[in-house]
Amino acid sequence: MRTSFEREEYDRLHDCVFRDGYPGYKPTVKEIPNGDGKVDAEKRFAHVAPKYLTDAVPDEIRSFLNDYLEAAHLFAETVSDAAGIPAAFRPDIRYGALRVLHYPPGAVSNSHNDFSLFTLMMFRDRPECFLPHRETVPFGSDATIRAIQKFNRQAHLGEIGEALGLGKATRHEVLPSTEVQRSIVYFAIPDHDAILPSGENVRDWLNERMARSRTEFKKYE
Secondary structure (H helix, E strand, O other): OOOOHHHHHHHHHHHHHHOOOOOOOOOOEEEEOOOOOOOOEEEEEEEHHHHHOOOOOOHHHHHHHHHHHHHHHHHHHHHHHHHHHOHOOEEEEEOOOEEEEEEOOOOOOHHHHHHHHEEEEEEEOOHHHOOOOOOOOOOOOOOHHHHOOOOOOOEOOOHHHOOOOOOOOOOOEEOOOOOEEEEEEEEEEOOOOOOOOOOOOOHHHHHHHHHHHHHOOOOEE
């Protein structure tokens, strides 16, 4: 089972997804990660997810990307089971996403919570620029995120996890560097039809959160 990726794998993924015509790369869309109006203007990101692995992607590239998506998802399932995530909210590969990130020198990610169930850090070449960083003790204060971080030190609990009562979402940010920063994360997302304690399904919750978090977005149907 893969628990992390290497720099050369990042480079290959980067070359596949940061290109015109790949459906998961939308360079005109900027992220407002905490839904508070603060835009991450300089960072670039692309997603590997089932909805983007269409016939528009050449077979060889689609197979390559799917292998990495499945590897990250398998790790997320293992982590979820070990952490005792309720079965109804176990990560669902149909909705999970592998995000490939490129930060030019000086680029940041503003302080925010992810809106995933939890997020796994699959690769990061400058971990010291991610806060809370790996030397922070304790990184997580709740039992669920502590269990997850035994497998993945810079994992963080998302707002769906908090909505389920699994602990407080992990606030984090990416600090600027004089060098390029590279990372890959996996967003673990439950079945969109799962019902949150609020009575709202995951799909509707995500649509509301996405509306606050992107300069453009397409609703989940």
